[in-house]
Amino acid sequence: MFDPFWKLALGLFTGILFGVLLQKGRVAKYQVILGQFLLKDWTVVKIMGTAVVVGAIGIYALLPTEAVSLHLKPLDWGRIVTGGLLFGVGMAVLGYCPGTGVAACGEGRKDAMIGLVGMLTGAGLYVAAFPSIDNFLQRFGSAGKITLASVTGTSPWLWIGGLIALGLVGILMFGHERPKQVSAKRKRPHQVTG
C-alpha cells in the first residue's frame, strides 16, 4: 500500500515545487480561471502553453538517451469525450482544476476546500460505479496510445517546431499586454479581488 520512503519523499519534494509554481502563477485563483474561460485574462493559456513547449523540447530531446520514457494515455473515444465535457463544466463551476484546487486550499480558499471534498466524492462515485461506467464507455472504441506524430507519420520535431512558432507568434502579438484586470482594479480600488 505504501511506496518506499525515498519515493514518497521525492513525490513530496516534486509536489511542493509544483504547488509554489501554481500559486506564484496565480492559477490557484477563481478569477484567473474564470477570467480565462471568459477570454479576458490569458494567464492560464500563457502558463500551459509555455509549459507544454518547454516540456516537450526536454522530453523529446531526452527520449533517445532512454533516460525518460513516454507515458501516453490511450485515445478511448468515449472516455476522452465524456470526461472532457464533465471536466470542462465542473472546472468553470468550481473555478479551480484538481491541481490548482489543492494549491488554492493551501492558499486558504474555503470554496476550494469544499471543492476538494466534492472532488473526493466524485472520485468515490467513479470507483463505486466503475464496472457500469467502464462497460458503457468501452463501446465507443479506442484508437490506442497514439501521438500527433505517430498518427500522421511525421516527426515529433515537426510538431514541436510548430508549437514553438505558434508560441512565438502569440508572444509577439499578445505577450506585451498586461492582464486587463490590473487596470480594472485601478478603476475600482475598493473592490476586493477574489
Added chain:
Amino acid sequence: MRRLARRVKVRRQPQNPFSTMEDRHMKRVVTAKSWSPYLVGAGIGMHSWFAFLSADHPLGITTAMEHTAALAEQAVVPSLEENNKYFEQESPKIGWQWMLVLGVFIGGLVSSLASGDRNAPAVPPLWHQRFGPSKTKRFVAAFIGGVLLLLGARIAQGCTSGHGISGTLQLAASSWLFTAIIFATGIATAFTLYGREGRNHV
C-alpha cells in the same frame, strides 16, 4: 548625482552581513505575489523533465484522489473489493503521486504565506456579483463542480495536469483532444453562467 552617490553608499553598507543585494533580491522573488506566467510556464515545463527523469512519472493529480477514495471505500465497505472489478485492475496505494498532491498543498501554503496572499473571500467577487453573497450557494456549487471535475478526470484518465500539460507535451492525441474539449466546454459554461457582462467583473 549626489542622490545616486548616497544610494550607492547605502548599498555598500548593508545593515547586517546577511542582507546582501543577492539576499534581498531572493527575498523579493519569494515575497512576490506573482511571477511572470511565461517564467512559471517554463518552470512547470522543466519541472516535468524532473518528474520524468527522477520518478519516471508525469505530473498528475487525480489518480491519487481516486486511490484515496478507493482506499476509503475498501475500508468502509470491504465487500466492494469482491464485487467491483476496479480492484482487479487497480491497486490503490499511498505512493509518489499521493505525496505529490500533499506537496502541492504545502507549496501553495508556503508560497502564499511568504507573499501574504491569503485574504481571499469565500465568495469570489465575480460570483458575488452574479449570484449574491450567500456562502452556502457558493459552497454547494463548489461541491457539485468538484464532483463533476473528478468524475470527468477519472473517466478521461487525466486532468489539467495529467492531460493538459503532461499529456500534451508528449504530443498524446488523447490529451490534445481532451484539452480542446475542456477549453470549449469551460468557455461555454462560463459564458452561460456570467454572460458577456461577466467579463467586466473579472
